[in-house]
Amino acid sequence: MKVCVIGLGTVGTPTIEYIHKQGFQVYGYDLVQKSMGNIKTYTEWELVPKPDVYVVTVSSDSVETVCKKISEKDKNSLVSIESTVPVGTSRRISQTYGLRTLVHCPHRYWAEDPAAHGVRQQRVIGAMDEKSLEEGLRFYRGLDIPVHVCETIEIAEMCKVAENAYRFVQIAFAEELRRICEDKRVSFDKVRSACNTKWNTQVLEARDGVFGSCLPKDIGYLKAMEDNAPLIEGAILADKNYQTWLKALKKKSR
16 A cells, blocks of 8 residues: 655654554655655655555645645545644535545644654544545554544544644643632642542643644634634633733743
């Protein structure tokens, strides 16, 4: 089986390396030249050979552009979108560009701990139709990646958005709790330690605010789906207030 990984960044690089180690014939495409030992990579789309499977690991805002490129070269190979996308994106892309076999199997890769949370971990998969699901399962099972099958591709899309938004809300709660504690001259760290002795409570650390490319973007996707979402809006505001408070605290301590 030939596999082409498109997008060789934080997720794409370990993905192509994992697929290579599993014995698949794999090559990559990126706009920037990447040196990956004996794995062939391309920067010219016209030179990329047609594979059996395209694995899309580009930034969310580049997914449609990449899928359009794929459709112009090959409408029949399996396309697996691993990038996070707004709900409804995969089906629209498949129908717009005539991609006949398409699945969404969002990554859960965590660069800070690739050993425990790397390419091979439990994931979800959703498909356009039964044929797509069959091909997708054959591919991921061949990679020894366990997958939970979602009834629709939209469920898989929503799952990825929701799990990142959930993490954002958890962090925002910890941030607000820290701000309240310190304003009242109570040790947040000791309150957190005490809370976490309860079996169903796990208050996270409160660091420098929610940054990065994933969590803020994905909670934004969820917020855009519903006008009346006070909890989501509150979490975003809590993080913003926390960052403002933290800057003032650091400025005061100088």
